[in-house]
Amino acid sequence: KVEITDSTSAAAEFVKNYPDLPIAAVANSYAAKMYDLEIVAKNIQDLAGNSTRFWLLGKEKKSFDLLKTGEKVSLALTLPDNLPxxxxxxxxxxxxxxxxxxxxxxxxxxx
Incomplete structure (x- = not known):
């Protein structure tokens, strides 16, 4: 059964809190290290080159020089059909x- 969580960290924390349950979390290696979890499988993405990007949202404006770091942010939108x-x-x-x-x-x- 698949359960949706607020984040990959929340999934890893859930697994850590219930060590006797036969459950696993899809999370990154940082979350595994943070919650002292065993990594049982790597590279489970269904598309080659798949990556996850995270956004920092808040009321205060933060400045990041993405040109210096070479980082980019992507946003995927699914729009309603036939809406002008x-x-x-x-x-x-x-x-x-x-x-x-x-x-x-x-x-x-x-x-």
Missing amino acids: GALHKAISVFAWRDIDMTKIESRPLRT
């Missing part, structure tokens, strides 16, 4: 907040 202006409504919030975008890519859903 859906993409504009979704990405115009970046312009309102002076957030620059370097690329927009359309990708078909796997489903």
